[in-house]
Amino acid sequence: MDIKAVRDNFLKGFIKENPLFVTVLGTCPALAITTKVENAVGMGIALFFVLILSNLLVSLVTFKPKLRALVMPVRIPVYIVLIATLVVITEMLMEAFLQPLYVTLGVFIPLIVVNCIIFGRAEAYASDHKPLDSVVDGAGMALGFTMAIIIISFFREILGSGMITVWTQGNADLVFDLHFIYDFLGITPIDMFTKPVGGFVMFGLILAVLAAGANAKAEKAKLAAAGVKK
Amino acid sequence: MTNLLTIAFTAFFIENILLYQFLGVCSFIGVGKKRSSSLGMGLAVVVTIILAGMATWAIYRYVMEPLDIGYMKTIVFILVIAALVQMMETIIKKFSPALYKALGIYLPLITTNCAVLGVAITNITRDYSFAEMLVYSAAIPLGYLFVMYIYAIIREKLELNPVPKAFRGIPIAMILAALLAIIFSRFGGLI
Numbered sequence: 050m051d052i053k054a055v056r057d058n059f060l061k062g063f064i065k066e067n068p069l070f071v072t073v074l075g076t077c078p079a080l081a082i083t084t085k086v087e088n089a090v091g092m093g094i095a096l097f098f099v100l101i102l103s104n105l106l107v108s109l110v111t112f113k114p115k116l117r118a119l120v121m122p123v124r125i126p127v128y129i130v131l132i133a134t135l136v137v138i139t140e141m142l143m144e145a146f147l148q149p150l151y152v153t154l155g156v157f158i159p160l161i162v163v164n165c166i167i168f169g170r171a172e173a174y175a176s177d178h179k180p181l182d183s184v185v186d187g188a189g190m191a192l193g194f195t196m197a198i199i200i201i202s203f204f205r206e207i208l209g210s211g212m213i214t215v216w217t218q219g220n221a222d223l224v225f226d227l228h229f230i231y232d233f234l235g236i237t238p239i240d241m242f243t244k245p246v247g248g249f250v251m252f253g254l255i256l257a258v259l260a261a262g263a264n265a266k267a268e269k270a271k272l273a274a275a276g277v278k279k
Numbered sequence: 280m281t282n283l284l285t286i287a288f289t290a291f292f293i294e295n296i297l298l299y300q301f302l303g304v305c306s307f308i309g310v311g312k313k314r315s316s317s318l319g320m321g322l323a324v325v326v327t328i329i330l331a332g333m334a335t336w337a338i339y340r341y342v343m344e345p346l347d348i349g350y351m352k353t354i355v356f357i358l359v360i361a362a363l364v365q366m367m368e369t370i371i372k373k374f375s376p377a378l379y380k381a382l383g384i385y386l387p388l389i390t391t392n393c394a395v396l397g398v399a400i401t402n403i404t405r406d407y408s409f410a411e412m413l414v415y416s417a418a419i420p421l422g423y424l425f426v427m428y429i430y431a432i433i434r435e436k437l438e439l440n441p442v443p444k445a446f447r448g449i450p451i452a453m454i455l456a457a458l459l460a461i462i463f464s465r466f467g468g469l470i
Binding site for chain 2: 073074075076077080081125126129130133134136137140141155156159160162163164165168244245246247248249250252253254256257258260261264
């Protein structure tokens with residue numbers, strides 16, 4: 050196993066196979082909790098923990114041929130129990146150590162159980178790859194998803210409330226107040242973006258920008274290919 | 280009685296599961312392309328959520344609370360829902376092949392529809408009584424069906440219109456959902 054393959058495996062979750070922007074999985078939390086950057090970071094941490102461990106466990110139970118033959122016919126219930134157990138552990142840890150964040154994220158923490166990304170990775174990757182590869186894949190995917198929701202919540206928060214709240218748990222107080230931009234322009238932040246409407250609008254716009262970029266790239270590649278032919 | 284009416288109205292319009300709570304959005308975007316499939320999925324969700332709501336509420340109240348194992352609710356609920364969906368599939372297949380043909384393909388998708396687990400958990404966290412739980416678990420999926428049907432009608436019309444290239448597919452579907460969400464957010468002023 051060389052370094053380059055591992056790196057590619059890790060990086061594919063960010064751009065090429067980004068779970069949110071490319072395969073459009075896990076849209077529910079991406080729309081609901083992205084009102085603040087802090088929520089996105091918290092969701093990312095929870096998902097990172099669950100996805101890495103679920104990928105590891107799933108690939109461990111499907112790795113040995115004998116065990117695999119046993120698990121494969123009933124794999125969906127097996128995955129559900131594994132993932133649900135991890136989610137309950139995450140839920141308890143967050144309730145104990147990150148109480149305010151636990152309250153804001155609310156029902157979306159237990160709902161990680163039915164997050165399509167986790168199921169998707171278990172089914173599409175972890176069930177037929179080595180444990181270590183699966184962990185790397187899980188880390189890449191979870192960080193790719195976290196990056197995507199941080200981008201969405203960055204724009205939503207800056208447009209909606211004129212602030213960037215990065216982390217306020219415990220004693221930390223990492224908040225950037227950007228109201229001076231609005232004062233300078235003589236307008237107020239657009240309240241709509243912190244409302245549910247803003248989630249749909251922002252997600253749609255970001256996907257459209259990405260699609261426009263992909264279209265332009267494809268056109269360029271086509272032109273280049275035509276040029277070579279000549 | 281007024282209490283129940285308030286719960287029903289709030290669940291149906293104001294806290295609409297798709298446009299306000301963002302549960303089940305995956306299925307909304309995927310299945311809400313055609314009227315027939317949105318109706319099939321919507322009806323399957325209505326039946327599942329009502330049954331799952333009753334089952335999980337009863338298990339929580341009469342088994343988990345006396346034993347003081349409330350923290351296990353995520354695991355127990357998802358297993359109950361998965362078993363329930365499997366059971367429904369078998370029963371419908373046996374007794375009504377026509378209905379199975381219409382709903383069958385949507386049933387397996389429902390286990391991972393976050394709306395079902397979301398409603399089951401909300402019933403518990405809001406500490407609803409049986410009647411309140413029943414009203415809430417019925418109004419939420421009916422709201423789902425209602426919004427999804429409207430959405431599918433608009434999306435069918437949208438297919439015939441020229442959409443900018445970058446917005447084709449999911450981006451325009453999101454913008455459309457945003458417009459519906461604006462309309463529904465105004466219902467909040469009524470209560």
